[in-house]
Amino acid sequence: MTVTTLTKVRTSSGGRLLSRPGYLAGARALLLVAILLAWKASTQIGWLDEAFVSTPRQVAVATWDLLTGEELWPNLRVTLYEVVVAFGLSAVLGVAAAIVLDRNRSLNALVAPFFTAINSMPRIALGPLFILWFGIGATSKVALATSLGFFIVLVAVMGGLKNVDRDMLLMSRLYGAREQQLFWHVRLPWCLPSLFAGLRLTIVYCTGGAVIGEMIAAQNGLGLLLQTYSSQFNIANVIAILLVLVVMVSVMTGVLELVERRLLGWSEGSTDIPG
Amino acid sequence: MASANGIELNQVTVSFGRDRPVFADLDLTIEPGEFVAIVGASGCGKTTLMNVVAGLVPLDAGTAAVGGSPPSAGRPDIAYILARDALLPWRTVQSNVEYALGLSGVPRRERPGRAQSYLEKVGLGHAVGLLPAALSHGMRQRVALARAFAVERSIYLLDEPFSALDAQTKLVLQNHLLNLWEENRKTVVFVTHDIGEAVVLADRVIVMAANGGGIVEEVPVRIARPRSSEELQESPEFHEIYRAAWHALRRGMGA
Ligand SMILES: Nc1ncnc2c1ncn2[C@@H]1O[C@H](COP(=O)(O)OP(=O)(O)O)[C@@H](O)[C@H]1O
Ligand SMILES: [Mg+2]
Numbered sequence: 001m002t003v004t005t006l007t008k009v010r011t012s013s014g015g016r017l018l019s020r021p022g023y024l025a026g027a028r029a030l031l032l033v034a035i036l037l038a039w040k041a042s043t044q045i046g047w048l049d050e051a052f053v054s055t056p057r058q059v060a061v062a063t064w065d066l067l068t069g070e071e072l073w074p075n076l077r078v079t080l081y082e083v084v085v086a087f088g089l090s091a092v093l094g095v096a097a098a099i100v101l102d103r104n105r106s107l108n109a110l111v112a113p114f115f116t117a118i119n120s121m122p123r124i125a126l127g128p129l130f131i132l133w134f135g136i137g138a139t140s141k142v143a144l145a146t147s148l149g150f151f152i153v154l155v156a157v158m159g160g161l162k163n164v165d166r167d168m169l170l171m172s173r174l175y176g177a178r179e180q181q182l183f184w185h186v187r188l189p190w191c192l193p194s195l196f197a198g199l200r201l202t203i204v205y206c207t208g209g210a211v212i213g214e215m216i217a218a219q220n221g222l223g224l225l226l227q228t229y230s231s232q233f234n235i236a237n238v239i240a241i242l243l244v245l246v247v248m249v250s251v252m253t254g255v256l257e258l259v260e261r262r263l264l265g266w267s268e269g270s271t272d273i274p275g
Numbered sequence: 276m277a278s279a280n281g282i283e284l285n286q287v288t289v290s291f292g293r294d295r296p297v298f299a300d301l302d303l304t305i306e307p308g309e310f311v312a313i314v315g316a317s318g319c320g321k322t323t324l325m326n327v328v329a330g331l332v333p334l335d336a337g338t339a340a341v342g343g344s345p346p347s348a349g350r351p352d353i354a355y356i357l358a359r360d361a362l363l364p365w366r367t368v369q370s371n372v373e374y375a376l377g378l379s380g381v382p383r384r385e386r387p388g389r390a391q392s393y394l395e396k397v398g399l400g401h402a403v404g405l406l407p408a409a410l411s412h413g414m415r416q417r418v419a420l421a422r423a424f425a426v427e428r429s430i431y432l433l434d435e436p437f438s439a440l441d442a443q444t445k446l447v448l449q450n451h452l453l454n455l456w457e458e459n460r461k462t463v464v465f466v467t468h469d470i471g472e473a474v475v476l477a478d479r480v481i482v483m484a485a486n487g488g489g490i491v492e493e494v495p496v497r498i499a500r501p502r503s504s505e506e507l508q509e510s511p512e513f514h515e516i517y518r519a520a521w522h523a524l525r526r527g528m529g530a
Contacts, residue, residue: 266406
């Protein structure tokens with residue numbers, strides 16, 4: 001009793017300021033301003049070369065020009081399309097494969113080394129091959145991104161399924177549950193938290209895969225813009241595109257979190273299941 | 276011969292493929308409607324015995340009849356309450372009970388009322404909407420009791436359900452169990468390592484010996500029912516039987 005109280009007091013006095021929402025946002029804004037100032041100052045003093053790192057003002061202007069211009073939006077649409085399709089494919093195929101492999105031990109033992117081998121190939125190096133096989137359009141980017149996302153979902157869901165609570169399964173069986181009921185009522189809800197953890201990562205990796213694919217060879221997409229601006233040494237525009245990508249990933253992650261909060265309200269604060 | 280809802284074990288041996296059996300040639304007859312407690316040192320085979328009755332462990336020799344037929348897992352006439360409550364953390368208290376009702380084939384429209392009524396019997400009428408994470412250990416175990424009695428089986432197996440609870444909470448839970456049981460006195464086998472608990476609850480305390488000795492003694496508990504766990508703590512009768520059971524357990528452990 002005493003110990004808990006002490007710990008509580010200590011943590012609440014330690015991080016008290018930052019635990020208030022207003023202060024946290026303020027502190028983050030301050031940190032951002034500090035970074036921007038340091039960036040600007042380093043270029044003025046000459047520590048950093050403006051030609052290589054641009055300046056906050058140039059990036060702001062470049063971002064505004066991109067947002068109001070006509071070049072960004074069609075390319076953003078292409079990249080977004082590729083990422084969303086790859087994400088969907090990764091989720092569906094990853095979950096399906098995880099379920100099949102979890103149910104069939106011998107099949108799992110058979111294919112596991114092959115999956116590990118494929119997954120350990122550096123996917124970026126596979127990029128040119130994917131372009132060769134699937135063409136210069138969106139399909140090759142979706143394939144590259146899915147080849148990354150699929151394994152993330154697969155590994156996350158298989159991990160979740162593997163440590164399903166034995167007692168919950170036994171209890172359900174003793175009350176008369178059949179295999180199919182065990183799946184829908186125990187296994188599936190049990191591995192939702194790991195699925196969502198995997199899906200968050202999948203957004204990041206699918207975006208990376210699509211953009212890299214576009215940088216290798218493409219007719220449009222944010223990766224192509226990045227490649228073009230880099231070769232023109234237009235650093236401000238490169239950084240502006242990266243900012244757009246950050247926003248894109250954040251928005252997708254936000255949507256995922258909304259879904260997660262609806263489905264996984266129960267798991268907040270119950271990660272270790274007592275009893 | 277125990278038929279109907281009784282349990283009859285004849286010369287039962289379980290060894291899990293090892294040289295030394297967990298127990299050998301074990302005989303045990305439990306009458307329908309009887310409340311039997313099994314006590315014994317940790318590792319003496321209490322859980323294994325329960326698993327035999329529940330049909331989770333195959334026999335190496337002997338015969339077992341539960342309610343007149345051989346044991347099998349998931350039978351619709353047996354409820355097995357495990358030491359861990361195994362509540363589903365994504366379901367509310369109410370929904371956890373309804374889940375078991377659904378698995379047992381209770382029609383959908385009967386489930387909410389039945390779950391609610393059994394939860395009220397264990398004093399959780401106010402907590403039906405809570406998630407398991409919000410419950411204390413004692414409350415979780417009460418949900419597990421309500422869940423088991425709501426499915427209305429004819430034989431109840433309980434394996435140390437209260438062993439993780441503090442002494443006070445334990446007495447409260449024992450009373451809830453006694454009240455649920457008094458309603459229609461189904462056959463109960465209750466495993467515990469707490470002799471006091473065994474004497475409070477049971478008609479008969481069965482003592483198992485350590486090291487594969489099997490059942491070594493039986494202590495009848497002739498205390499009038501209905502009982503109250505709190506009141507019994509001060510009754511001389513209770514303490515007399517407690518002592519008898521304690522000595523039996525000591526002999527069983529080879530002391
Ligand atoms: N599934 C099993 N496989 C092999 N050995 C087991 C198994 N279950 C129990 N045992 C062994 O049987 C003995 C009795 O265990 P158990 O019935 O759990 O004892 P208790 O419940 O009285 O503490 C122990 O030595 C244990 O290791
Ligand atoms: Mg045990």
